Amino acid sequence: EPEVTQTPSHQVTQMGQEVILRCVPISNHLYFYWYRQILGQKVEFLVSFYNNEISEKSEIFDDQFSVERPDGSNFTLKIRSTKLEDSAMYFCASSDTAVHNTFFGPGTRLTVL
């Protein structure tokens, strides 16, 4: 069964450093998403991406965040200058159409020290 993969599974970084979280969506999917979950809190939507551009983003997704699809397979989330409060589990997801059939990856746990 096809699946969304994410790397690394755990990333530890120092405050102020840049991090790039990587995702490989399911190959024929067209919509890509990033969500995050701060420990013990709800899963929060960050951004959706379609046709090589951001289609929707939340208020969390400020100028420190960016997304990119650098080639035909990867989808990345960059945090320019990490803050302590960026520590969370980051989930990538993809879907084949806008109708809800979304598959999530296993997540990357980001720890900012």
Add this chain to the structure above:
Amino acid sequence: GNSVTQMEGPVTLSEEAFLTINCTYTATGYPSLFWYVQYPGEGLQLLLKATKADDKGSNKGFEATYRKETTSFHLEKGSVQVSDSAVYFCALNSGGSYIPTFGRGTSLIVHP
């Protein structure tokens, strides 16, 4: 705006016990409702869904009924197994957006 409220966890049960995880929501328009499950070390998986009032979603022995009058979508299973131990998320989408709004998740621990 949209929001989802789930019961606090963890929920701890013995094998073969009856499970209920409560979920209530507020939403604009006519939301679609979902339950997702996250097994240890894995991503979120869609467990079941219901797209209109009085619909019942079911999968793997789990059920949830879309109750518009009580704005609820409680998850139930008649007899849980150790392998059901996971975190369960209630979610909805509405207002023309297909991006789901999630609850906090409820951890279920099933003991043999």
